[in-house]
Amino acid sequence: MGKIISLVSPKGGVTKSTLALCLASAYGNSCIVDMDRQGSLDTWFHDRQNRESEGYEQDVRIQVEFYGQEELTDKKLMDLAGQYEYVIIDCPGESEAGEKTRTALVYSDLVIIPINESEFDLNSLLDHLVPLLDYAKEANPKGRFVLLPVFCHVNAGLEKTIAKFKPLELDVVEALFRYRTVFKRFAENGQTLEKYSENATTARERIRARAALSDVNEIVLQLNNHLR
Numbered sequence: 001m002g003k004i005i006s007l008v009s010p011k012g013g014v015t016k017s018t019l020a021l022c023l024a025s026a027y028g029n030s031c032i033v034d035m036d037r038q039g040s041l042d043t044w045f046h047d048r049q050n051r052e053s054e055g056y057e058q059d060v061r062i063q064v065e066f067y068g069q070e071e072l073t074d075k076k077l078m079d080l081a082g083q084y085e086y087v088i089i090d091c092p093g094e095s096e097a098g099e100k101t102r103t104a105l106v107y108s109d110l111v112i113i114p115i116n117e118s119e120f121d122l123n124s125l126l127d128h129l130v131p132l133l134d135y136a137k138e139a140n141p142k143g144r145f146v147l148l149p150v151f152c153h154v155n156a157g158l159e160k161t162i163a164k165f166k167p168l169e170l171d172v173v174e175a176l177f178r179y180r181t182v183f184k185r186f187a188e189n190g191q192t193l194e195k196y197s198e199n200a201t202t203a204r205e206r207i208r209a210r211a212a213l214s215d216v217n218e219i220v221l222q223l224n225n226h227l228r
């Protein structure tokens with residue numbers, strides 16, 4: 001069976017979809033389950049298919065299944081885990097931590113909770129997600145639940161940032177998802193970050209894209225410790 005990895009947060013705009021896409025392309029043989037009505041990754045996938053139909057060669061196979069409207073059953077999820085090495089669930093930011101968040105918490109091997117240093121984000125997590133985690137840990141005893149510090153300053157040190165989240169008493173991934181403008185734009189035309197980096201036309205763009213790739217690779221390396 002493939003591994004099921006979820007990106008979960010009660011807060012919107014904390015990089016869940018961006019990370020889902022970066023992880024899927026880094027892992028390869030992945031299926032993203034887009035559970036958000038906004039369908040950002042579903043749109044990305046259609047752009048990608050359109051490019052392909054024009055003869056454009058893609059670097060890696062990524063499937064996207066859209067479950068923004070209909071319910072994702074546990075049977076469907078298990079079917080996908082039977083077909084792909086990684087199933088990556090992109091959850092919507094559900095302020096009341098609803099059904100989609102529960103599905104992700106209960107069925108995932110690894111739940112990644114991106115967390116920004118802001119007081120509002122910390123409070124939202126404490127109010128809406130932490131109370132659900134005890135239930136989730138009981139329902140999913142093999143699951144791992146980890147925090148990933150995101151939107152970190154490029155020069156941010158790991159230790160100080162990690163220390164900030166210690167009071168939440170959850171494992172913190174020892175890698176930072178840094179604030180880099182490349183992450184805002186790489187995905188146009190259904191591209192992956194790898195393809196964006198290959199296609200960079202200036203040295204400056206290439207250096208920035210490689211720095212972004214190196215952030216993702218470090219995150220993947222650290223996540224692998226939690227996936228074992």
Ligand SMILES: Nc1ncnc2c1ncn2[C@@H]1O[C@H](COP(=O)(O)OP(=O)(O)OP(=O)(O)O)[C@@H](O)[C@H]1O
Pocket residue numbers: 011012013014015016017018019036040091092093151177178179180181183184185
């Ligand atoms: N590491 C990063 N550095 C800078 N900007 C980023 C980074 N990751 C994501 N972004 C930008 O931040 C915004 C929010 O990202 P994204 O859509 O991935 O978050 P989300 O948690 O999926 O949001 P939503 O809850 O609306 O689904 C987007 O404009 C995205 O391009």
Ligand SMILES: [Mg+2]
Pocket residue numbers: 016017018036040090091092
């Ligand atoms: Mg999203």
